[in-house]
Amino acid sequence: MVPLAARRALLAAALGSAGRRRLPRHHAPAAASRPASSTGGRAEAEGPSRDTAMLRHLLLKLRATGPVTVAEYMREALTNPGQGYYTRRGGIGESGDFVTSPEISQVFGELIGIWYISEWIATGKPKAFQLVELGPGRGTLTDDILRVFNQLASLLSKCDVSIHLVEVSPKLSETQALMLTGGKVQSNPEDKSAYMKGISKTGIPIFWYRDIQDVPPGYSFYLAHEFFDALPIHKFQRTEKGWREVLVDIDPEVPDQLRFVLSPSSTPATENFIQPEERRDHVEVCPEAGVIIQRLACRIEKDGGAALVADYGHDGTKTDTFRGFRNHKLHDVLSAPGTADLTADVDFSYLRKMTQGRTATLGPIKQREFLKNMGIDLRLQVLLQNSCDSATHQQLLHSYDMLMNPEKMGDCFNFFALLPHHRLEHPDKKRKPESKSALPPVAGFGELLVQ
Ligand code: SAH
Numbered sequence: 001m002v003p004l005a006a007r008r009a010l011l012a013a014a015l016g017s018a019g020r021r022r023l024p025r026h027h028a029p030a031a032a033s034r035p036a037s038s039t040g041g042r043a044e045a046e047g048p049s050r051d052t053a054m055l056r057h058l059l060l061k062l063r064a065t066g067p068v069t070v071a072e073y074m075r076e077a078l079t080n081p082g083q084g085y086y087t088r089r090g091g092i093g094e095s096g097d098f099v100t101s102p103e104i105s106q107v108f109g110e111l112i113g114i115w116y117i118s119e120w121i122a123t124g125k126p127k128a129f130q131l132v133e134l135g136p137g138r139g140t141l142t143d144d145i146l147r148v149f150n151q152l153a154s155l156l157s158k159c160d161v162s163i164h165l166v167e168v169s170p171k172l173s174e175t176q177a178l179m180l181t182g183g184k185v186q187s188n189p190e191d192k193s194a195y196m197k198g199i200s201k202t203g204i205p206i207f208w209y210r211d212i213q214d215v216p217p218g219y220s221f222y223l224a225h226e227f228f229d230a231l232p233i234h235k236f237q238r239t240e241k242g243w244r245e246v247l248v249d250i251d252p253e254v255p256d257q258l259r260f261v262l263s264p265s266s267t268p269a270t271e272n273f274i275q276p277e278e279r280r281d282h283v284e285v286c287p288e289a290g291v292i293i294q295r296l297a298c299r300i301e302k303d304g305g306a307a308l309v310a311d312y313g314h315d316g317t318k319t320d321t322f323r324g325f326r327n328h329k330l331h332d333v334l335s336a337p338g339t340a341d342l343t344a345d346v347d348f349s350y351l352r353k354m355t356q357g358r359t360a361t362l363g364p365i366k367q368r369e370f371l372k373n374m375g376i377d378l379r380l381q382v383l384l385q386n387s388c389d390s391a392t393h394q395q396l397l398h399s400y401d402m403l404m405n406p407e408k409m410g411d412c413f414n415f416f417a418l419l420p421h422h423r424l425e426h427p428d429k430k431r432k433p434e435s436k437s438a439l440p441p442v443a444g445f446g447e448l449l450v451q
Contacts (some may be wrong), residue, residue: 015090054083054338058248059256067247067261069269070322071232071287077337078230079168085338086230088170092137096324097341100226101310101409102141103369105399107383109144111374112308115443116145116221117152119306120159122440123423128160129305130220134212134292136165137228139176146180150202163206164194164215173208180206212295215446222307228346231288233322234269237262238281243270248334257336272379282319284344290354293418297358300418307359307418313346315364315378320426321345348416360424362417362445368410370444371403415444 054077061076062068068076078085091097101108120129133142142163149156163180167173173196177185181198189197193214194207209215235246244262251259263270273285296307314321324331326340333342350363355361363370383396404410419442 021233032401037085052083052338054080055256055258055336057083058258058337059250062248062250062258063430067249067263069267070235070246070248070260071269073248073337074232074342077342078232078439080338083338084169085341086172089339090137090169090172090175091341092172099328100137101403101413102144102225103138104402104409105396106144106147107379107399108371108403109141110379111371111376112141112223112310113145113148115183115308115374116306117148117155118440118443119221119419119423121150122442123304125159126219126304127158128162128219130162130164130215130218132166132215132220132222133210134166134222134224135230136167136176137226139154139165139179141223141225141267142176143179146200146202146204149204151386161204162202163204164220165208166208166210166212166215167208168210176208178199202361212292217299217303220299220305222305224307225310227311228286228292228309228351229313229343231286231292233284233286233344234273235320235322236270236274236283236285242266243274245270258337260334272295280317280319284319284321284347285350286344286347289346290350293351293354294356294358297355299419301358304420306420306423309346309348309351309418309430310367310370310413310417311346311416312412313348313364313414316347316349318345318347348414351416352382355418359412359418360421362419362424362442365445366406366411367413367415368404368406370415373444376400376404417442417445 057080058068058073058076062101068244076084079087081087085091089097093099093103116129116131120126131142131145136142142165148165149161162349165176167172167176175198177183177198180200182201185196185198187196193205194209197206198206200206207215236243237246239262243266244264245267247261247263248258249261251257258311269285273287274283299305300307320332322342324333324335324340324342326336331340333340354359380396380400384393387393387396424439
């Protein structure tokens with residue numbers, strides 16, 4: 001933890017009595033956050049029609065090729081370029097299907113902005129950094145972080161800051177462009193690997209990419225909030241005959257309906273993804289998350305920086321967490337694909353393993369602990385002192401409760417970080433163990449969580 005006095009000073013400089021973003025904020029209904037408990041996602045589909053263009057596309061495909069993996073089903077349902085959920089709907093926020101922490105409270109993004117500044121200071125204030133957000137949703141989190149950077153403009157005056165957003169959804173990238181630049185963007189800029197570029201309201205260049213590999217190398221801070229849970233998972237079931245992969249097929253009893261089946265024998269995925277020492281009977285693995293974490297770890301090892309991952313998840317203990325959300329309610333994952341968000345808990349033990357020791361990792365630590373360590377209580381006090389009406393007061397307390405209450409988002413969301421080894425281990429540690437104390441601690445995380 002950053003010493004309280006130092007964090008108080010940074011918080012005061014960054015936030016002071018300054019800026020609320022949009023007031024009044026709407027109250028997010030308690031059911032709006034995606035609950036962590038596993039339901040298997042077999043809730044009833046609601047809405048006028050279960051028959052969607054995506055369903056028809058999948059039925060044709062399944063008739064032609066036979067069952068597909070859950071990963072393939074999820075990829076189609078979420079990011080198919082024509083009919084995918086994020087491509088067409090991307091319903092984040094109260095009028096959508098689910099609400100996320102940055103949408104609930106501006107304080108969330110502000111404290112994350114401070115985390116990056118505190119890491120930037122701890123590593124000697126490099127002359128430039130890129131902030132790279134994976135899956136930025138509506139752009140709210142980056143917007144809140146940019147407000148903190150703007151408050152700290154004098155501290156950052158000699159630092160060349162740029163923003164890099166990795167987003168596959170054309171619809172959401174438009175929303176982000178509107179939020180961050182007022183809509184003044186250039187598509188397919190010739191000089192860059194980006195598909196779009198613009199300038200933030202505070203004068204910082206912003207670039208959009210479809211893949212992390214397109215982001216230029218360089219000292220970077222990475223951010224993935226509720227990103228890894230949207231990536232496709234494979235599901236496996238232990239049977240008497242060994243591990244079998246869960247597949248999606250057409251239900252022979254009900255026309256135009258999908259159902260889960262088990263692969264008749266092992267699949268390449270069962271061979272590659274199940275560890276011999278596995279004790280659970282049902283396992284979900286997200287290889288795409290593994291590949292992306294590997295890329296982040298390689299980039300941090302080579303060019304420096306840090307990554308902050310925040311998501312709901314577990315440390316290799318949970319089983320069936322695949323579920324769907326539509327209009328803030330659980331939704332049958334196989335019903336009306338393309339109209340609901342599909343998600344699975346993030347396995348942080350798998351992410352840690354996939355760094356292959358290239359970086360140090362911290363966490364996962366519960367959201368309420370991380371935010372408390374980052375000074376959320378101080379920030380709440382300042383906002384309460386500066387709010388003049390009781391509706392704003394209520395709203396501030398309500399959003400604090402949503403983020404921090406262990407029964408809401410406080411316990412089920414976790415923070416996990418990747419840092420260069422030298423950030424946590426002094427090079428001459430072996431000779432002088434006491435020299436470790438000279439390294440500034442990492443804000444938000446207790447030192448005991450170092451892995
Ligand atoms: N971080 C935001 C949004 C979370 S929703 C928030 O917390 O509010 C997931 C986001 O990831 C969306 O922006 C979605 O379009 C994006 N996304 C999903 N799959 C992706 C992929 N494979 N590559 C890049 N972005 C992806």
